[in-house]
Amino acid sequence: MGGRQRNRTFANQRRETAGVQELLEMAISLVIRFASRFYETTNQSNGKVLKQSRGEDTADTVLLVEQVCALEAARPIAVREGILRVLVEWIRGSPEEKDGGNKMKSAAVLALRHLTSIKDKYMAGWIHSQMVSSGALPAIVALTNDIHLTYPVRLAIAQILSSLCIAPHTRAAVVEADCIHFLIDLLYEHGASEELAMFAGQALLQLAAGAIQRAGTLGTNDKELLGFSSRERHDRILNDIVARGAIASFVAIALDKRGKLRMIAIETLGVLSEDVSPNRGARLQLCEDGAALALGRTMLDCMRRVDDAGGIKFGDEDLEQLYQALCALSNILDPNYNYEGALSRSTSNPDAGDTPRPKSLLVNSCLQAIESGGLKSMLRLASFPVVENRLAQLVEETCHSLSLLSPYLLSTEIASNGLAGWADQVLEVFCYIVQNLTAGESDSDDFIDNMDLHVSVLQGIGALAKSAPLKVRIVDRILPYLIRAKNSRDNTSVSNSASHAFQSLEFAEDEVAVQTAGNNANLLSDWFCMQRLFVIQAMARAEIRQHLVETWGEAVSQSNDPGYPKLSRRISDRSRGDISYASFSSEFPHFGGDETSEKETQSIIQEYEYMFGESATRALSNAPSLDRATSTKSTDGLLSQQVYPLDSSQSETSWILDHARALRDDSSNECGGLSNHVEDLLNRCFPSSLLREREIPTRVIKLDSSYNFRAILMPQRRYFSFRREGLLLSRLCDKESAALSDPSDAHWTLNFTNSSFAGEFPESLVQALYMCPTICGLSFVGNNHGSGDSELGMERTSSMQAKSGGAEGGGLLANLVGSLPPWIGNLTFERVLDDRDMKALVAVLETLGRLTGGRGLLTQSFVAKSSPGTRATGSDVQAQGRFSFFAVRHSPELSSVAWKSFFNLIGEPHGSRRNEKRPLSTLRSLDLSGNGLGDELCASVLEIIHDKDSGCQIEELDLSGNRIGAGAQVLDVLSYYAQAHRSSKLSGVKVRGGIWQAPLHTLCLSMNGLNQGKAWLEIVAMLKRDTLALTSLNLSSNGLALKEDDYDSDIIVSSLLKNTSLQTLDLSGNEFHSRTIDDMLGQLENVAGDKGLALVHLADNTPPLNDRQLHQLDEISRSSRNIMMQRLNAEKEEKKKAQELERDASVRFLGGDSTRTMTIDDRSETHQEASPDRQEAMPPEEPSADNKITVLFSAPLVFKDSSEALRPFAKLDFEMERELLWQCLKEASRDIELSFDSATHDRLLATVSKRCSCLHYSGHGNEHYLPFEDGKGGPNWFEVEDIKKLIGAQEGSVPFRFVFVSACFSGLAGETFAAAGVPHVVCCRQEFELKDAAALAFTRQFYLALAVGHTVKESFEVGCKAVRATPNLRDAEQEMEKFILLPKDGNHDVPIFDAKPVLQWPRSLHGSASLRGSRFKAKVAGNARFGELGVRNMIQDDPSPSPPQFFLGREVDMYIVLNLLLVKRLVSVVGEVGVGRSSLVCALCHYINERKTTMNQVKHIYFVKAKQGRSKQNRVRALVQRLLKKLVESDIVNVEDVDKEADIETLFDIVCRSLKNEKAVIVFDRTDLLEDSDEGNEFPMLLSNLFRETRNVRVLLTARETLGIPSIGGHVEHYYRLGPLTFANSVRLFSSLCPYMHTPSDRRRLYNKMVANLDEAELLPTDPGISSTVKKQFELIGNGIPSNIEKAAYTISKDVLMSLLRTDDNGD
Secondary structure, X not given: OHHHHHHHHHHHHHHHHHHHHHXXXXXXXXXXXXXXXXXXXXXOOOOOEEOOOOHHHHHHHXXXXXXXXXXXXXXXXXXXXXXXXXXXXXXXXXXXXXXXXXXXXXXXXXXXXXXXXXXXXXXXXXXXXHHHHOOHHHHHXXXXXXXXXXXXXXXXXXXXXXXXXXXXXXXXXXXXXXXXXXXXXXXXXXXXXXXXXXXXHHHXXXXXXXXXXXXXXXXXXXXXOOOOOOHHHHHHHHHHHHHOOHHHHHHHHHHHOOHHHHHHHHHHHHHHHOOOOOOOOHHHHHHHOOHHHHHHHHHHHHHHHHHHHOOOOOOHHHHHHHHHHXXXXXHHOOOOOOHHHXXXXXXXXXXXXXXXXXXXXXXXXXXXXXXXXXXXXXXXXXXXXXXXXXXXXXXXXXXXXXHHHHHHHOOHHHHHOOOOHHHHHHHHHHHHXXXXXXXXXXXXXXXXXXXXHHHHHXXXXXXHOOOHHHHHHHHHHHXXXXXXXXXXXXXXXXXXXXXXXXXXXXXXXXXXXXHHHOOOHHHHHHHHHHHHHHHHHHHHHHHHHHHHHHHHHHHHHHOOHHHHHHHXXXXXXXXXXXXXXXXXXXXXXXXXXXXXXXXXXXXXXXXHHHHHOHHHHHHHHHOOOOHHHHOOOOOOOHXXXXXXXXXXXXXXXXXXXXXXXXXXXXXXXXXXXXXXXXXXXXXXXXOOHHHHHHHOOXXXXXXXXXXXXXXXXXXXXEEOOOHHHHHHHHHHHHHHHHOOOOHHHOEEEEEEEOXXXXXXXXXXXXXXXXXXXXXXXXXXXXXXXXXOOOOOOOOOHHHHHHHHOOOOOOOHHHHHHHHOOOOOOEEEEEOOOOHHHHHXXXXXXXXXXXXXXXXXXXXXXXXXXXXXXXXXXXXXXXXXXXXXXXXXXXXXXXXXXXXXXXXXXXXXXXXXXXXXXXXXXXXXXXXXXXXXXXXXXHHHHHHHHOOOXXXXXXXXXXXXXXXXXXXXXXXXXXXXXXXXXXXXXXXXXXXXXXXXXXXXXXXXXXXXXHHHOOHHHHHHHOOHHHOOOOOEEEOOOOOOEEOOOOHHHHHHXXXXXXXXXXXXXXXXXXXXXXXXXXXXXXXXXXXXXXXXXXXXXXXXXXXXXXXXXXXXXXXXXXXXXXXXXXXXXXXXHHHHHHHHHHHHHHHHHHOOOOOOOOOXXXXXXXXXXXXXXXXXXXOOOXXXXXXXXXEEEEOOOEXXXXXXXXXXXXXXXXXXXXXXXXXXXXXXXXXXXXXXXEOEHHHHHHHHHHOOOEEEEEEOOOXXXXXXXXXXXXXXXXXXXXXXXXXXXXXXXXOXXXXXXXXXXXXXXHHHHXXXXXXXXXXXXXXXXXXXXXXXXXXXXXXXHHHOXXXXXXHHHHHHHHHHHOOOOOOHHHHHOOEEEEOOOOOOOOEOOOOOEOOXXXXXXXXXXXXXXXXXXXXXXXXXXXXXXXXOOOOOOOOOOOOOOOXXXXXXXXXXXXXXXXXXXXXXXXXXXXXXHHHHHHHHHHHHHOXXXXXXXXXXXXXXXXXXXXXXXXXXXXXXXXXXXXXXXOOOOOHHHOOOOOXXXXXXXXXXXXXXXXXXXXXXXXXXXXXXXXXXXXXXXXXXXXXXXXXXXXXXXXXXXXXXXOOEOOEOOEEEEOOOOOHHXXXXXXXXXXXXXXXHHHHHHHHHHHOOOHHHOOOOXXXXXXXHHHHHHHHHOOOOOHHHHXXXXXXXXXXXXXXXXXXXXXXX
C-alpha cells in the first residue's frame, strides 16, 4: 500500500515538473516574440523600417530578456526559441536611434554575456556554436567601434570573447571576426580595470595557446584538439599579438599586478615564448620588452610568500606561477632559437636604427633575471630537497633554466655590471644537486635516475667550466661525478653532456696526460693543478720582475745614460700590467725570458676580479642564504691534497686577487720586498730560502738570473708508485719546454710536501726523472709550514722503508739519492730524516763518491763548474751524485754524530785525507737552517769551509735557527781564518805569504740568539777591508741590542765604511735605539755613493723606524745600487772579452787544431759559452766508422706455436732504453753518431755494411735463436750460427768492435758474437718489461765512460760499481750477474771510441732537413730528448694519441690488423664500447711509426677522431676540418689554400689532391658517432672519392659496426672484430691498475693466485671450457673489457681484493 502511494507521488511530481517546464517554455517564447516586435526587417531596398513602442514598453522588454538570459535553466530554451537573432538585431540597431537604442544594445550584450557563461560544458558548446552561426560576433565587433561604449558593455564583450575562445571550434570564429585587436586594446587599460584586462588576457591566452599547439599546465597532460586547420590562421593570431604590442602589456601586468591577472600574464608570456618562428620573432620581442624582468619579479614574489609561510610550503597558485615563469625563461634563453634570423627580419625597416646582436639581447635578459630577483629565487628553488612529485618537477625546470642562464653569466656585460659572482652561486647549487643525486649511490652505471635533471646540471656545469675561476671549483668538488657521468653508457644524453663539460675543462681526449690519467679523478686533478700552478707561477714571475724594475730601474737607467729619462717615464707612468723590461733585457740577457702568454694571465686575472672582486662581493650582498648548497665547500675535495695556493679554491682565489691588487697598487710587504702572497708561493716552490735567493735573487740582481722558474708541487698523499704521475710529469715538461725558446734558462724543480712513500716509488720516480731531463732539483718536505693537523703528514721514512722492504738500516728517500740522474743538482730534505736515515744517506753518498772519484772511473772532470747563480740543467755535464746545492733543514732530532758524518762528506780539515775529493766537495750552497746544531757543530762546518786544503767549495751557507748563542767557537773559527789567511786585510798592512780567500760569500746567521754574546759584533768587524769577503750577511731576528750612544754602533759603521764587497746586510728584527739608527744612517749616507751595499734591512726593529729614517735608508740603498750597477757592467764587459777569447780558442781547436789538449772541464765551459752562430759556422764533419753506434730493437708481435696458432710475444718498452742512450751521449758531448733501427735481416746487413764500431741489440731472446722482425709484425728466427756466418763472411776484420746484447738468454747470443770474432761483447739479461734500477745504472755509467774514451774493461767496471752502489737492491751481487763481458779471456783494456768533443750533440740536429713543420722544430728546441726523426727511425713525431699506459694483451689483434692494413686499403676495427678499439689503433700507429726503414708502405700517419657535438649537425665536416688541420701541420697543405667557409665537398677535394701521391694511413676513430648525424651518409661518399683520387692512401676505421656497404670507391671493407681480453691478460691489467697493488711482487702474487690453472689462462669469458670459479672472477674484474677492468680496479674494496689473494688452489 505504501509503495503504491510513493509511486503515485513520484508520478505527480513528474507531471508537475513537466508542467512547469512547459509553462517556462511558453513564457520564454512569449517574451522573445514580444521582444522581436521592436525591429522588423523588410525586403524594401530602403533598409530597415523602425516600429517604435512606448518607452515603458522598451524598458519592460529589455528587463524581461535580461532576466530570461540570466536564468541558468532558461538559457537553452531561449536560444532554441531564437533569442540570439533578437539580440543580434538589438546590437545592430540603427544609426538614427539614440538613447533607447544604446540601452537595448547594452542590454543585448549583457544578455549575451549571460548566455555564454553557462556552466554545463556540453550546453555551453552548443550555445557558443549557435551564437557564432547567428552572426553575433560580427555585430559585437561592429559595436566595439563605438567610442561611447560604456565600461559595463566593454567588460561584457570581453567576457563573451573570453568564453568563446575556450572552445576550439568557436575560437576560429573569434579570429575571423577580427576580435584580437579589441582584446589587445583592452589590455592597455589594465591600470584602470583589472577585471577588463583579465578577461581580455584570458581570451588572448586561449588564442595563443591554440595557435601554437599548447594546452598543458602544471600537472596536466591533456592535449586539446586544434581549432584551426590553416597554418595561415595560426600565424595571423600570433602576428597580431606580437605586432600590436600585447607582449609589452602582459609584461607590465606581470610587473604591476598580483593574483589571477598576473597568473594569466605569466602563462601568456610562457605560451608566446614557445613560438619558434624567426619570421615573427616572438622571443625577440619578449627580450626587448623585458619579459625576463617580469618573470624574475614573479618568482621573487612567490618565494617571499613561501618564506613568510615558513618551511617549504607552496600554494597551488604559487606553484603554477613559478613553473610557468621558469618555462618561459627557459624558452627565451633557448640557444637553439634562431635569433639571428629574427633580427634580420626585424631590421628590414630602414628606420629601425642600430639593433642589438642576439647575444646582447639574451645577456640583457640575464641581467633582468638577476636584477629582478629571479636568479636569487631560482637558486633557492634548486636547493630545496625534493619531497613531492610536483616540487621535483619544479626543481627540474629550475635546473634547466639555470643551465641556460649559465653561459650568459660569464659574459663581459654581466661582469662589467659587477654581477659575475652569480655564476659561482649557480655552480654552488649545481654542486649541491650533484651531491644529492649521488648520495648513497653505488659506483654502478645505473646511478642515473632522473636523466633530465642530470643533463641540465651537466649542461650548466659545462657552460660554467669555461670560466677559469670556476674550473678549479668544478675539479675540486665534482670531477668524480663528471667521470661517472661521462662513462654512463646507457644514457647517451648524460654521457654527451659530461663529455662537453670535460672539453670545457680542457681535458682533451687526445691529450696524452688525460689518457694516462684515464678515469682516475686524482690524476686528472693533478694534471689540471700542475697546469694551473704554472699559470700562477707566471703571475708571480711578472710581479717579481715588476718589483725588480721598481727597485733597480733607476740604477739600470743611470748605467745607460741615453735611455734613462725614457725608462723613468716607463716606471712612473706605465699602464698597469704592461711593464716594459726592454732596458733590463738589454743589460741582463736572461731577464725577460718568460714566454708564458701575458694575455692569458691577464685574462684570467680579470675573470677572477669580475667574479670575486670587491664589486662582485657588493653585488652578492643580497644573495640567498644557501646553507645546504654552501655545505659542498668541504675540506675533503680533490684540492685538499694539493699544495698552496691550490690546496683549496678559496686559497687560489685569494692569491690571484692579491696578485691583481699588487700589480694595480704596487703593494708590497712591510719590509719593502715582495708581496706576502708571492713570498708564500716561493716558500712552497723553494723550501730553502738559500736556493730561492740563488735562483730568484730579489735582494740583489745578478747578471745571469732569468727569474724563470718552474716548480712542480706534487699532491700531499702516500705514494706507493710514481708510474702514472711520472707520465703526467713527462708530458708537462714536454709541453712547457716546447713553449720556451731556451729551456735551460728555466729552473725546474720537483717538490713533495707532507707525503709518505713506499712500494716501488723510488724506482718509478727515478725512471720518471730520466724522462724529464729539464728537472734539476728535488725537495722533500714533511709537515711543512706548521700544518700539523694534516692527516697526510709525512711518516718516518724508516717505517716506510720497513713496509716497502727497502735496504736494511736506511730510509727510502736517503737511498733514493744514489739512483738520481746526474742532472739533479739540487736536493732538499726538510723534516724527513732521522739518525738512521742520515746514516743511510751518508753511506750512499760515500759510495757515489768512490764511484765517481777513483782511478779509471768517472772523475771530477764530469762535474759541471758552477758559479753563484748558475742553474744546473739537463744540458750541464755532471756526474751522478754530484750536487751543487744540498739542504737538510728543520731536523733537530738528528744527533751530533750523524751531523759530523755528514760534514765529513763536505771536507775534512786537519785530517788524514786532506786534498782528497769528498763526495760533496762539489757543493756550492748548503742550507742547514732550523736544525738546532749549536755553536760547536756550526763551527765545524765553518771550519771545513774556511780550511784552504779541505777541498770544500761552498759559497753560500745558511745556519739560521741553530741556537749558536754566544758563538764563541764560531768566532774562533772565523778569527783563525782571518789571522791565517787574511791578516793583511785585517790589519791593512802587507805581510809576507799569499792571501787566500775562502769561497764563502753568503752567510745567514739569523734566529740564533746571538744577543747572548758579542760574537756577532766581531763578525761585523771582520767585514772591514773585506777580511770576510761576504756579499751577503744576515743577522736578523737575533735580539741584538744597540743602546743610545753605544760604541758598538761605531764598530758597525766603521766596518761598513771600509767594506767594498758587501751587497746586502739584514739587521731586521733586532732592538736598535732610534738615535743609534740615526747616527748609523747619517754616516752611511755621506759615503753611500762609494759603496756597493745595495740593501740594508732594518724592518721589524724595536722601536720601528720612522718615516724619515725609512726615507734616509731608501736613499742610501738607491745610491748604493747605482754604484753596484756600474760594477756589474764593468764585470760584464770583462767577462764578455774573456768569452770571446775563449770562444775563438775553442773554435780553432774544434776546427782541427790539434796542438793542444782539451779537458772535459774545458769542453764543458766551451759548451756553455759558445754561441749557436759559431756552431753553425763550423764545417760539419761526418764521424768516422769507429765512432758510430747502431741500436737495433726487435719487438715482433706474435709467433706461431707447434700447432700454427698465433702466440703473443711479451711486450717490450724501448722508450726508457732509447732515452738513456740518448742522454748518455748528450752528456758526453762527443762526436759520436747514434742511430736507431729495427732488427730485421736487411737492417742488420746494412749495419754490417756501414761497419760501425758499436752494435747494440735489444729485444727478445731464445735458447737457440734471436727473434728478429720480419717487417710485418712477425718473427724472423735468426739462428746464432747465422750470426756467426754473417759476421765471418765479411772481408777483412769483423764489422763490429763492440756488441751490447740486452735480451733474455743474452749469454748465448753474446758468445756467438764473440765466437764470430767480435773482440768485445757485453750481455745484459732483461727479464722484466721495464728497465730495472740495476740495468739503468749499469747502462748509463757504462756508455758514458765508453763514450768519453775509457777502455771497455774500465767502462764495464764502472757499470758494475754503479750497480753495486744502487740503493734499494736486495742483492747487489746477484744483480751484477746479469752483466757479462765476453770473451772472458779477451783483452778488454782498449777504448772503443776516439771522438772529439763537440759544442752541441747531436750536431746534425741543427739545420736538419728531416724536421718538418714549425711546431715540431719548437718541440725539438724545447726538449733534449726529442732528436731527429731519422736518427730515431720514426716516421713522424706524433702519429696518434698514445695508447693507455697499461696497454697489454693485444699483440695478436695488432698483428692481424697490421697485416690487413699492409695489403688492403680499407680496414675497420669494430667492437663494443670500451673494448679498446681506439687503444688498439693508437698502439698500432706507434708500432708502424717506429719502423720507418722497414714499413715502406707508410710514409705518414694522420689520426683523426670523430667527436660529439651538442648538435648532430656538421660532425662529418668537423672531421674533415680536423684532417685538413693535420695536413697543414705536416706541410702537405698550405693554410692559405683552405677556406673554412667552403662546403664539405670542396674541403675534401683539397684532401684528395694533397694526398694523391702520398703513402699515408688515415685513421678515422669512432666513426660510429657519424651514423646519427645529419651528414652521416656523406662519409662513405667521401671515402669513395678518396680511394678514387689517391693511389697509396690506406684508411683505418674504428666503430661499433662495419659501414655495411659492399664497395666503397672500388674497395671492399675488411673488418676485424675486437673481443675481450683473455683471463690472464685481464688479471695483468687489473693488477697494474689496482691502487692496492703497490709493487711488482704484489702484482705477481695476485696473478699467481688467480691464474693458478694455466689451462684457463687464455680463455675468454664466453669460452665453453671456463670453470665457474674463473667465470666468477672474470665477472668481478670486468669480463675482459678493458674499460670495465679499469673501473673494477679503482672501485674494488680492499676486503674483496684480499679475498682474491686468499683464493686456494681450487679457486675457493
